[in-house]
Amino acid sequence: MLPMMLVISIVMGIVPLLGIAWTIATGTVTTVDGLFMSLILLTLSAVFFLNALWELRDRGALAFLDKKKVAAAATPKVTTQVATKETPKATAPAAPANAAPPIKDPKPEESEG
Numbered sequence: 001m002l003p004m005m006l007v008i009s010i011v012m013g014i015v016p017l018l019g020i021a022w023t024i025a026t027g028t029v030t031t032v033d034g035l036f037m038s039l040i041l042l043t044l045s046a047v048f049f050l051n052a053l054w055e056l057r058d059r060g061a062l063a064f065l066d067k068k069k070v071a072a073a074a075t076p077k078v079t080t081q082v083a084t085k086e087t088p089k090a091t092a093p094a095a096p097a098n099a100a101p102p103i104k105d106p107k108p109e110e111s112e113g
Contacts, residue, residue, distance in 0.1 A: 006055040009048045009052035013052060017041070
């Protein structure tokens with residue numbers, strides 16, 4: 001059985017759509033009042049349907065839409081290591097950090113005398 005909040009959200013999402021249908025049927029959708037009434041009713045309907053969507057997601061009814069979890073569950077995890085028969089190559093020792101040559105002043109100081 002569906003929870004009561006989901007049922008209320010779906011019903012309250014359908015009612016504004018019926019109001020839009022009534023506005024179109026009476027021909028008042030061409031007026032400014034009818035246009036803004038339709039926009040307000042669409043907003044109300046979207047809010048209630050979004051609430052219903054969140055309810056369904058929390059209940060796990062929309063699990064098929066989550067592609068990341070479905071793909072992760074379908075692919076097996078391989079944890080074996082591949083052994084190589086190559087021997088490690090010798091590398092040159094690293095130079096010490098303080099092996100830089102001293103910096104010489106390009107202009108020698110002139111002595112006054």
